[in-house]
Amino acid sequence: xxxxxxxxxxxxxxxxxxxxxxxxxxxxxxxxxxxxxxxxxxxxxxxxxxxxxxxxxxxxxxxxxxxxxxxxxxxxxxxxxxxxxxxxxxxxxxxxxxxxxxxxxxxxxxxxxxxxxxxxxxxxxxxxxxxxxxxxxxxxxxxxxxxxxxxxxxxxxxxxxxxxxxxxxxxxxxxxxxxxxxxxxxxxxxxxxxxxxxxxxxxxxxxxxxxxxxxxxxxxxxxxxxxxxxxxxxxxxxxxxxxxxxxxxxxxxxxxxxxxxxxxxxxxxxxxxxxxxxxxxxxxxxxxxxxxxxxxxxxxxxxxxxxxxxxxxxxxxxxxxxxxxxxxxxxxxxxxxxxxxxxxxxxxxxxxxxxxxxxxxxxxxxxxxxxxxxxxxxxxxxxxxxxxxxxxxxxxxxxxxxxxxxxxxxxxxxxxxxxxxxxxxxxxxxxxxxxxxxxxxxxxxxxxxxxxxxxxxxxxxxxxxxxxxxxxxxxxxxxxxxxxxxxxxxxxxxxxxxxxxxxxxxxxxxxxxxxxxxxxxxxxxxxxxxxxxxxxxxxxxxxxxxxxxxxxxxxxxxxxxxxxxxxxxxxxxxxxxxxxxxxxxxxxxxxxxxxxxxxxxxxxxxxxxxxxxxxxxxxxxxxxxxxxxxxxxxxxxxxxxxxxxxxxxxxxxxxxxxxxxxxxxxxxxxxxxxxxxxxxxxxxxxxxxxxxxxxxxxxxxxxxxxxxxxxxxxxxxxxxxxxxxxxxxxxxxxxxxxxxxxxxxxxxxxxxxxxxxxxxxxxxxxxxxxxxxxxxxxxxxxxxxxxxxxxxxxxxxxxxxxxxxxxxxxxxxxxxxxxxxxxxxxxxxxxxxxxxxxxxxxxxxxxxxx
Amino acid sequence: xxxxxxxxxxxxxxxxxxxxxxxxxxxxxxxxxxxxxxxxxxxxxxxxxxxxxxxxxxxxxxxxxxxxxxxxxxxxxxxxxxxxxxxxxxxxxxxxxxxxxxxxxxxxxxxxxxxxxxxxxxxxxxxxx
Numbered sequence: 015x016x017x018x019x020x021x022x023x024x025x026x027x028x029x030x031x032x033x034x035x036x037x038x039x040x041x042x043x044x045x046x047x048x049x050x051x052x053x054x055x056x057x058x059x060x061x062x063x064x065x066x067x068x069x070x071x072x073x074x075x076x077x078x079x080x081x082x083x084x085x086x087x088x089x090x091x092x093x094x095x096x097x098x099x100x101x102x103x104x105x106x107x108x109x110x111x112x113x114x115x116x117x118x119x120x121x122x123x124x125x126x127x128x129x130x131x132x133x134x135x136x137x138x139x140x141x142x143x144x145x146x147x148x149x150x151x152x153x154x155x156x157x158x159x160x161x162x163x164x165x166x167x168x169x170x171x172x173x174x175x176x177x178x179x180x181x182x183x184x185x186x187x188x189x190x191x192x193x194x195x196x197x198x199x200x201x202x203x204x205x206x207x208x209x210x211x212x213x214x215x216x217x218x219x220x221x222x223x224x225x226x227x228x229x230x231x232x233x234x235x236x237x238x239x240x241x242x243x244x245x246x247x248x249x250x251x252x253x254x255x256x257x258x259x260x261x262x263x264x265x266x267x268x269x270x271x272x273x274x275x276x277x278x279x280x281x282x283x284x285x286x287x288x289x290x291x292x293x294x295x296x297x298x299x300x301x302x303x304x305x306x307x308x309x310x311x312x313x314x315x316x317x318x319x320x321x322x323x324x325x326x327x328x329x330x331x332x333x334x335x336x337x338x339x340x341x342x343x344x345x346x347x348x349x350x351x352x353x354x355x356x357x358x359x360x361x362x363x364x365x366x367x368x369x370x371x372x373x374x375x376x377x378x379x380x381x382x383x384x385x386x387x388x389x390x391x392x393x394x395x396x397x398x399x400x401x402x403x404x405x406x407x408x409x410x411x412x413x414x415x416x417x418x419x420x421x422x423x424x425x426x427x428x429x430x431x432x433x434x435x436x437x438x439x440x441x442x443x444x445x446x447x448x449x450x451x452x453x454x455x456x457x458x459x460x461x462x463x464x465x466x467x468x469x470x471x472x473x474x475x476x477x478x479x480x481x482x483x484x485x486x487x488x489x490x491x492x493x494x495x496x497x498x499x500x501x502x503x504x505x506x507x508x509x510x511x512x513x514x515x516x517x518x519x520x521x522x523x524x525x526x527x528x529x530x531x532x533x534x535x536x537x538x539x540x541x542x543x544x545x546x547x548x549x550x551x552x553x554x555x556x557x558x559x560x561x562x563x564x565x566x567x568x569x570x571x572x573x574x575x576x577x578x579x580x581x582x583x584x585x586x587x588x589x590x591x592x593x594x595x596x597x598x599x600x601x602x603x604x605x606x607x608x609x610x611x612x613x614x615x616x617x618x619x620x621x622x623x624x625x626x627x628x629x630x631x632x633x634x635x636x637x638x639x640x641x642x643x644x645x646x647x648x649x650x651x652x653x654x655x656x657x658x659x660x661x662x663x664x665x666x667x668x669x670x671x672x673x674x675x676x677x678x679x680x681x682x683x684x685x686x687x688x689x690x691x692x693x694x695x696x697x698x699x700x701x702x703x704x705x706x707x708x709x710x711x712x713x714x715x716x717x718x719x720x721x722x723x724x725x726x727x728x729x730x731x732x733x734x735x736x737x738x739x740x741x742x743x744x745x746x747x748x749x750x751x752x753x754x755x756x757x758x759x760x761x762x763x764x765x766x767x768x769x770x771x772x773x774x775x776x777x778x779x780x781x782x783x784x785x786x787x788x789x790x791x792x793x794x795x796x797x798x799x800x801x802x803x804x805x806x807x808x809x810x811x812x813x814x815x816x817x818x819x820x821x822x823x824x825x826x827x828x829x830x831x832x833x834x835x836x837x838x839x840x841x842x843x844x845x846x847x848x849x850x851x852x853x854x855x856x857x858x859x860x861x862x863x864x
Numbered sequence: 865x866x867x868x869x870x871x872x873x874x875x876x877x878x879x880x881x882x883x884x885x886x887x888x889x890x891x892x893x894x895x896x897x898x899x900x901x902x903x904x905x906x907x908x909x910x911x912x913x914x915x916x917x918x919x920x921x922x923x924x925x926x927x928x929x930x931x932x933x934x935x936x937x938x939x940x941x942x943x944x945x946x947x948x949x950x951x952x953x954x955x956x957x958x959x960x961x962x963x964x965x966x967x968x969x970x971x972x973x974x975x976x977x978x979x980x981x982x983x984x985x986x987x988x989x990x991x992x993x
Contacts, residue, residue, distance in 0.1 A: 059970055065880065066970030067948045568890070576879070 042088035142232030302327035325361030456531030464504030656726030675731035682816020942983035
């Protein structure tokens with residue numbers, strides 16, 4: 015918000031126009047909440063515990079599209095069509111959402127290659143689950159995975175559309191006998207499409223000339239609920255210039271007999287674009303193997319299983335030769351519970367040109383463990399981090415380089431045998447052994463169980479020191495925190511609702527979340543370990559291992575039905591929130607990428623528009639004077655329900671005020687001692703400064719400055735109030751939904767020198783942020799904002815703002831030095847409102863004596 | 865309540881069958897799945913189930929046909945019908961024939977499990993009588 019915006023030339027308007035804008039605002043809030051509820055519902059369906067069909071997706075698309083359109087329309091009406099690009103963005107998004115409903119449709123704008131750093135689980139349907147997860151592990155968990163890139167499913171689409179291949183593909187699709195073999199041959203006989211060859215050439219360019227790649231299948235649906243284990247080809251040790259040819263071979267393996275049969279057997283269609291291919295830089299391996307984060311034969315035992323071989327991992331994966339086997343504790347430091355060291359005679363090593371060969375293991379290494387206990391422990395640590403992030407037991411391929419560093423090559427859900435349906439006795443008794451820190455406070459926003467160290471977010475929303483796996487405990491469910499949510503074990507907030515932005519993000523990442531607890535930040539001490547059971551809405555002290563294990567063993571891997579994938583594709587254009595920070599220069603329509611971005615943007619801008627209602631110059635005689643005990647000329651403009659119907663004539667008494675926010679603000683402003691009737695003292699320094707200062711404040715130009723106006727409704731207040739040389743704007747809405755209520759408070763003060771202005775700004779900002787407001791300072795403008803808090807708290811703070819307006823009248827004269835700032839902050843917070851230079855000095859002397 | 869609940873799951877989508885099978889088995893139930901309703905109707909004559917969970921719309925015999933087959937044979941089996949879009953006519957027809965319950969998609973799996981357990985209890989007590 016620029017300073018100049020406050021003094022935009024006043025437009026003429028009648029009260030009907032203001033009323034219309036206010037009604038629009040209400041409508042926008044309603045539609046905004048509707049969208050958030052729909053997104054909440056849809057993300058819940060992704061949790062794997064629902065059965066839904068295409069009909070649900072169609073109706074979801076229609077309802078969401080309609081509600082977001084309504085939000086955009088409401089904002090347009092409120093702002094005189096101030097954001098025309100927003101509607102265009104929405105139209106584009108809506109087309110993408112609709113397209114995502116059509117099966118197997120690959121976005122024609124999808125790049126042909128993406129680097130690993132660009133991937134995350136949300137891209138599973140264009141790069142395959144395998145590569146999407148590897149990208150997630152690298153980007154969000156910062157665990158070492160090989161460098162590389164993925165050739166997306168669109169490249170596969172281009173091959174299948176190739177004239178020499180398309181006919182064979184049609185036959186295959188029609189289910190013609192033996193068509194798969196013909197199709198494979200056609201693919202292998204074709205050249206990589208020029209466009210794809212060029213993209214691959216660009217993608218390998220950053221790697222050294224001698225780089226070798228592992229070219230791995232990452233078919234869509236592979237490694238999800240269905241493993242396709244071993245059905246598709248992987249080619250190891252491929253030189254740069256042969257990556258394109260290797261890619262074609264992997265694509266062809268999509269149509270191998272076993273892979274086709276497997277897909278048919280599981281009811282997956284064999285349409286276009288089903289194969290993405292990962293190209294990962296080969297890691298010179300001293301040892302490799304597989305880790306199961308839970309022992310499938312004894313899931314309750316609290317053990318992990320590791321198999322290890324010398325050289326490349328094929329020895330373990332293919333079950334050739336003998337390998338070392340370890341059983342480790344799941345608890346740090348992951349003690350080795352059992353070990354079997356095999357006589358490892360052979361290992362896989364890279365061949366000099368391409369591919370791999372079997373080589374003898376040097377004699378002195380044959381009977382030595384392939385991996386040290388320290389490496390095992392580090393490996394176990396990483397595995398648990400992945401498990402926690404993915405929220406189900408993991409099957410992980412790993413390798414250790416010659417330098418002893420561990421690298422994750424692949425991670426996928428581990429299928430376990432049947433789990434107990436109900437918590438066993440040991441789980442229940444474990445729960446009773448742990449102290450309950452918070453029973454049933456607030457509402458569950460996302461079910462699940464998570465444990466970790468409490469990371470407490472203070473009023474300043476500072477997030478330094480947060481580590482993946484911490485439990486995020488915060489006073490406000492501020493969208494600014496959404497970047498942390500994906501790597502948190504759980505989320506708990508004092509304030510916030512199930513349909514808030516942050517709760518929506520928690521559901522997107524399936525992070526257990528309890529919101530609106532009121533007092534979590536007081537009950538849950540920073541740094542202690544807690545277990546958040548968001549199934550039963552209980553928070554325990556310590557880590558309840560039995561409960562966590564129960565949850566883990568009951569977890570279901572993501573489902574890969576057609577509808578499920580369509581919903582996930584669709585939500586990618588809907589649910590993620592990128593527009594987190596309204597003060598960012600990117601907070602603009604053209605940077606909105608999802609429905610969630612759009613409604614957040616619109617909500618913010620609507621608040622800004624509403625707070626400018628006071629800028630209008632009102633025509634007609636709709637304004638009525640408010641009769642107060644203090645010398646304050648205030649006129650009221652009623653938008654509906656703000657003034658009691660008993661009020662007649664031109665004057666309104668205080669008892670006739672029906673606007674709750676105005677009444678509450680006045681309670682603060684008129685509280686005993688706040689409104690001092692003594693004329694403000696003026697010392698010479700202050701006076702000289704004001705006399706020599708020119709600028710908009712000393713030469714009031716706009717109507718807004720000449721009149722004190724309160725635009726009110728039963729639940730709304732827009733107040734432009736000039737008190738002495740201070741210009742206050744309060745904009746407040748008290749809604750039923752905690753996400754709707756907010757207070758905006760702007761303060762501009764004049765007539766004093768720069769040092770005093772700085773002190774005054776610091777004082778107000780300190781008080782406001784101590785009360786939970788987010789504050790912005792720019793020059794002489796202070797903007798404080800409180801949002802997403804329940805009504806009673808909002809009302810309490812509105813009363814505080816009233817007191818602050820009254821209190822700040824006398825400030826300029828008192829701010830003689832820096833020390834007075836702290837003194838005045840304390841005085842205000844201790845309700846000692848009437849301060850003079852004398853009292854300040856006495857207080858100081860008194861303090862110095864002690 | 866019968867100690868071992870036998871459930872038949874009938875849906876022409878194999879993935880739905882698999883999911884429900886997995887889910888019920890986690891609860892210790894015995895599950896047979898069918899993607900062809902004609903085959904399921906044949907199986908009803910051979911094997912006793914406490915509960916049949918069937919989709920409404922399928923190629924061949926519909927969920928209502930399966931329900932009618934169960935009732936005609938006087939089997940001690942309860943039928944739960946899953947439906948995407950439900951019309952009043954179908955609901956009324958199914959209620960007349962005696963469906964244990966209707967469940968609209970989308971639904972929570974636990975909701976279905978609770979229904980299956982209650983239905984099994986009823987079926988169990990009926991077969992003992």
